[in-house]
Amino acid sequence: MPVVGVPVGEGVEAALAAAQEALYRDDRTAALAHARAALDLDAGVGEAHALLAELLADQADGTAVAHARAAVAAEPGRLEWQRLLAEALASDGQVAEARAVAAAALDRRPDDAALHRLLARLLLAVGERDGALSHAREARFLAPRDLSGLASLGHVWREAGEPLLAAEVLEPALRQAHPMDPARAAAGVALARAWIELAEPRKARDVLEAALEADPADTAGAKVLLDGIDGSGGELTPAFVRALFDQYADRFDQHLVGKLGYGVPGKLREALGRLGLVDGAGLRVLDAGCGTGLMGVEARGLAGTLAGFDLSPRMVEKARARGIYDRLWVGELVEAFRAEPGAWDLLLAADVLVYLGDLDPVMRAAAAALVPGGRFAFSVERAADGFVLQESRRYAHSEAHVRAAAEAAGLEVEMLEPLVPRLDRGKPLDGLLVVLRRRSAPSSARPDISG
Template sequence: MTADSFPDYEQRMVQAYEALDAVDEAAAEAALMAAVALLPNAAEARGALGALLRRQGRFQDAGTQFAAAAAAEPERTSWALDQAGCLADAGDHDAAWALVSAALARRADDAAGHRLAARLLLARGAKEAALAHAREARFLAPHDLDGAAEVGQVLVDAGDPLAAAEMLEPLLAHAHPADPARAAALVLQGRAWAALAEGEKAARCWHQALEADPEDAGGAARLLAALEAATATGDAGLTPTYVKALFDRYADRFDTDLTQKLRYQAPQLLRQALDTVNVGAGLDVLDIGCGTGLGGVEVKPLARFLAGVDLSPRMVEHARARGLYDRLWDADLMGALAEAPDAWDLVLAADVLVYLGDLAPVFQAAAGALKPGGLFAATVERWSGEGPYALRESRRYAHAQEHVLAAARGAGLDVEHLAPVAPRWEKGRPVDGLLFILRKSVRGGA
């Protein structure tokens, strides 16, 4: 290649960038291909062509161009990361991970490398490792809105939407209205709020995203339509992700707030009711939604074996510190009930069902988990309006007494005890609630 080639190469690059500015991708691709032909080892031309092909979804071709750019400039890790991104887009996560690992070994402070590592590890099911890389990327580039949206995507998909919302909120508040990264970040922020059952905040983000990007590359209109449909049909309830985030953040002050500010007494009331039905002792007990273990304190004297499960890992940590439980783990209560059929003499649910709407599924699950003759003891907040249940402003469900009875009948559970109680106080007044104890038939229930 002679020196005469450089002016022609530079001219082709100028043509390519002008075509990209004019959104003429065909002309841009032709100019970049000509530039590559003139200088095959020119990393800039290879990288620009790779970026164009990647936007078009031509991941294999784009990866080839990024690989050539990386070979021409091996000291620049971004080319290898771009190649890895193409491999990940094409579904080859193993090859992508090999490139990302090598890039991070050379430059451990590369935020883009950590973002891609987080994405790949999440795809492999390594959630905790993915979150560690996502948080490192956030630390390394705290003011990068585009990168923050990518980190936020990992956080939401890994089950930590609250962290995503808290990260994006101040960045979006200070973002320039014309920032090209703003629309995508708003879509992601809306997804985080939706996962936290904050429908109004989600809708506001998606409306703003549509204003910022009328072409709607991020799909805000589709998300808005789905949210509106769920709201119209009453399906926009509390998600497990919302409940987990709520109690993970609340765990450290949970006992103090409940017992002192809210006068929480559901566990004590349940124990008193269990004593009235002569439940006995030496029981295998499952405390679902165990929280920090306040229910375990009450039923421990009745238990031969006491297990506790909660959606919040932080709550489980606090419960473990009490030294009461023979087994503790964090999981969804439906999965925990299904884990061991006909295993429990007593299933306890103190102030847990307020985070569920329809009680029929959990009553069925409890019946399946109980031994014949076993008991399901729980509290709910009582609903006296229209319908079987309602989501209150407190973000807790209240249930009509008839709904409780209907769910029990449907699950083949007999009512041993049903009484009005005040399981807690709110805004200076006792909450109207119900306490019930249901027994599985000795013939096997439903």
């Protein structure tokens, strides 16, 4: 019996040719009909199964996986069909099998960028960040001008906590791309998401507007992101701070101390001395936002145990190289304070709170972290009122805001005085040096942090 749409006597090849022609015209409905017609003529045709697997990839009923399996069964040696099966399995949530299929295919073709991109996504989905980044690096090396592939990698880098890398790769790739490249919109959205995480709403807006111009149908979803930017407030995100200091780590000490006259660690140590804290005090000290360890050098004499953390892994590496800390880790400020309640005699935050807006959450977390009578010593840049995000991408805080946040958290102001933390464009920056003391006593139990 003749198949509808297929000339009598021309059979499977005619059906497949008609399916490809329909795809060229972007007529997916006709392409599906012709591919199914080919299978009606011969149920074992791998080309038809592969085509149906691609066309049905957005279905959540396992049909794409079934057709991809059939294609591989028809011709096990076809690498592109093995990749197709891995993609279908991944979309269907069968991550373990998808990973096994992709890895086996990659063993045969280690230079396949698409397989590296797929494995990067799969590894990230199961929390294997380092492996994911390794495959992403290889995929970029193998296909440095594939804008569609770079857009996919952009999401991997961002979700792995590397939005700066995504921006550094995608921005020049978009500049160099052909104006008619169909991947421009998807790459633009990937870049915009990175800029949003890096607290760069203006850059994100520009990219999203260009993405909409390239694809008025907005298949990449630029409009939703664009609508949300104006309400974001431009707050600094942890990703922005981490990215900033990861790229700054190697020249941090030389630039900050040598060129900007940064002296907050020494001034905080001197202030604590005026309050009676002397070397040999044996305190349990936590250096929050430790950076390369400049504050740790000043505080080591006060400490029986000196711990530190920073959002930037590269900064933590630099601090570890000094050999002065008993514990170091990568962490976020409020979370780290909350993690060990009543554990610390002294919290230090030298030039750290400038990356936070409202100080109320960090004050409450600090109060919970301190023992009775414990101290929280830090610096801020001074604002006239409340807190404000400056052009420098750093927050300034007013004295009134510091006092109010401390009072609400049960911390009393033991010292609050003017401070010049560093130079800004050759001029002294207006700041405050603050030491707070925990008033009310939490539980007397103090966990051992020596490990």
